[in-house]
Every structure is written in C-alpha cells, then in structure tokens.
Amino acid sequence: DAKTTQPPSMDCAEGRAANLPCNHSTISGNEYVYWYRQIHSQGPQYIIHGLKNNETNEMASLIITEDRKSSTLILPHATLRDTAVYYCIVALPYSNYQLIWGAGTKLIIKP
Amino acid sequence: KAGVTQTPRYLIKTRGQQVTLSCSPISGHRSVSWYQQTPGQGLQFLFEYFSETQRNKGNFPGRFSGRQFSNSRSEMNVSTLELGDSALYLCASSPQGGAEQFFGPGTRLTVL
Numbered sequence: 001d002a003k004t005t006q007p008p009s010m011d012c013a014e015g016r017a018a019n020l021p022c023n024h025s026t027i028s029g030n031e032y033v034y035w036y037r038q039i040h041s042q043g044p045q046y047i048i049h050g051l052k053n054n055e056t057n058e059m060a061s062l063i064i065t066e067d068r069k070s071s072t073l074i075l076p077h078a079t080l081r082d083t084a085v086y087y088c089i090v091a092l093p094y095s096n097y098q099l100i101w102g103a104g105t106k107l108i109i110k111p
Numbered sequence: 112k113a114g115v116t117q118t119p120r121y122l123i124k125t126r127g128q129q130v131t132l133s134c135s136p137i138s139g140h141r142s143v144s145w146y147q148q149t150p151g152q153g154l155q156f157l158f159e160y161f162s163e164t165q166r167n168k169g170n171f172p173g174r175f176s177g178r179q180f181s182n183s184r185s186e187m188n189v190s191t192l193e194l195g196d197s198a199l200y201l202c203a204s205s206p207q208g209g210a211e212q213f214f215g216p217g218t219r220l221t222v223l
Contacts, residue, residue, distance in 0.1 A: 032210065034210050034211070041199075041217075042216060042217070043115070043201050043203070043214030043215050043216050043217050044154070044201070044203075044214045045214065046211055046212065046213065049210070049211065087154075089210070091210035092209075092210065093209050093210050093211070098144075098156040098159065098167050098169065099144075099146075099154075099156065099210060099212065100156070101153055101154035101155075102153070103153055104153075
C-alpha cells in the first residue's frame with residue numbers, strides 16, 4: 001500500500017499558486033519525498049524530491065514540515081498545461097527500484 | 112539526450128495470444144523498470160532490470176516476464192493474454208536504479 005495520503009482532486013485558477021498537500025505520517029528517517037505528475041495519457045514526469053529541507057527547482061517548490069509527516073508541492077504560477085494527476089511518493093533514493101503509487105491528486109487548472 | 116522510447120505505442124490483441132513490448136532507456140541508464148497502469152488498480156510495479164539481471168519483481172503472475180539486453184534495452188512479454196491485461200504499460204529508466212525515474216510514453220495494450 002502507498003505510504004502517502006493525498007486529496008483526490010483540487011482546482012486552481014490559472015496564474016495562481018497551486019498548493020498540493022501530502023500526508024506521510026509513517027515516513028522513516030532516511031526516506032525522501034518524491035513528486036511526480038502524469039498528464040493525461042502520458043508517462044509520469046519527475047518533478048522534485050526532498051528529505052527535510054525545502055527544495056525549489058524550475059518546475060516547483062517542495063515544503064516539508066519539520067516533523068516530516070507532511071509536505072506541500074507548490075506550483076507558483078499554474079498554467080493550463082499543469083492540469084495533471086500529481087503523485088506524492090516516499091522512497092529511499094538509491095535502493096527503491098519499486099515505486100509504490102497511490103491514487104494521486106487530480107489538479108485541474110481553470111482559466 | 113533522447114528520452115525513453117517504447118514500441119509499439121498501441122497494440123490490439125485477442126485473448127490467448129502473447130505480446131512483446133520494447134523499451135529503450137535513456138543513453139547511459141542501466142536500470143529499467145516496468146509498470147502496469149489500469150483505471151482500477153492505478154500504477155503497479157511489474158519488475159526492474161539492472162545490467163541484464165532482474166533485481167526486483169512485483170506481485171504479478173508468471174505470464175508476465177521480461178529481459179534486458181547488454182545495451183540496456185528491455186522487453187517485457189505477456190503470454191496467454193486475458194481481458195484484464197488491457198492497460199497502459201510504462202517503462203522507466205534511471206542511471207543506477209532508484210526513485211528518480213524517467214518514464215516513456217507507454218504502450219497502450221487492448222485485449223479483445
């Protein structure tokens with residue numbers, strides 16, 4: 001079973017920040033939080049990952065709470081092309097050959 | 112670098128037949144993983160290959176098999192197809208294996 005809990009769906013207005021939450025209360029000390037997204041009928045796309053510090057790249061920011069039991073993926077200026085299913089996964093970075101996927105959050109960006 | 116490629120992109124088979132799907136990883140990547148995605152079960156791990164050896168296997172029947180060649184290209188085979196095998200089959204590659212994986216576009220298999 002997936003070790004994460006995400007809301008099934010969310011809406012966000014185009015141009016606004018999209019904040020996607022994820023609960024991972026059973027995360028172990030050396031597991032990282034990974035985010036992927038899957039645009040309709042395409043393969044999943046890696047977005048970002050982190051251990052305990054906040055992370056930012058050209059696609060998104062990842063905020064992990066101090067107790068590491070939850071995190072938030074932030075898309076700072078959402079566009080229609082960000083409409084996708086977003087998956088939050090906890091995993092060991094170099095020994096997890098098997099990613100365990102939950103149902104993810106269906107994010108719909110509205111014009 | 113070219114991304115992960117999968118062939119064919121679409122395939123229609125009938126029950127009882129067998130099928131072979133192909134995956135070419137990103138150049139230099141030695142790990143290839145396969146996943147099955149269905150509306151009911153979501154994304155499920157099939158198996159992972161590294162340097163021509165299967166390192167990990169998911170909970171699928173023996174009808175599902177795979178292999179990896181010396182150039183890291185991988186194939187998966189499904190024998191005696193069932194209606195429930197209709198799915199999007201995804202291949203992902205990574206340099207050494209691990210959680211940061213690069214996915215191909217998938218092969219859409221329909222079993223009639």
